[in-house]
Amino acid sequence: DYMLVRQYSLRTVDTYLRWIASYIHFHDKRHPASMGDNEVERYLEHLVLEQNVAPRTQATALNSLSFLYKHIIKNELSLNLNFARSKKQAKLPVVMTPEEVKLLMTHLNKRYYLIAGLIYSSGLRVMEAVQLRVKDIDFD
Template sequence: MPTQSPFLDFVTEEMYKRRYAKRTVETYLHWIRFYILFHKKRHPKDLAEQHVDQFLTYLAVNRHVAVQTQALALNALSFLYKEILQRPLSLNLNFNQSSKPRKLPVVLTKDEIKRLLREIDPGYLLLAQLLYGSGLRLMEAVRLRVAAIDFDYLSIMVKVVSTVG
């Protein structure tokens, strides 16, 4: 893994201290790193809100990102400025909002699901069926224990580990 700057190491450490999920940490670091590179490797403490506006506008106008993607980048930068640099962003940022329409999720037919499940390695079949049938998240299913299954009521008890991230 390529080494990152001491600043990004510090940001990573702070997010893990605050118990952010691993994927949230990775995503926020991606956007913070992209923001720094966009501004020619200038340190975020030397950048103002207008630079945040420029970056978010660039994402919408030049990169044509979806609304949710732009919002995710904004959340990452909001965390950076509020929690790391102790300079919260104002509520009246002036950037062009993305207009890319939201994609509808792909829904598979029952036959497509059956064909898909037939192709899965038998060692992972139960996990795949559990994910599909219960709506569990991947890590919830991986961490599932027999004690969490109520066979009388045909239900599963899922313990919420973290609500942050």
């Protein structure tokens, strides 16, 4: 509820909840209030050393736990956490060529063509497009 009231996107809420649940399960379902910096460090190291996660994935896990401790438990984590950082190179996003986009668009029916064209031409995120209402559009 805290995140929804502050208008966090549904995907952010879902992502944070998944990382928090993973953290709790990693520590044998202990309540996060009974844990702290040491457990967070161990969990983040586990993600790198055992699960081989990418740097952004580890950062997302840290952000989720930081949110949990700061806003829910009201006991902020230390700014000097000491854990192994993921060293993987961040992968560049896959970007389609204009020709590939045209080919894709020719295979869509009218309903999906409209939404895909809107997302592609305006740069909207998927959730922004899904939540778009008629009154949000300026036809002038």
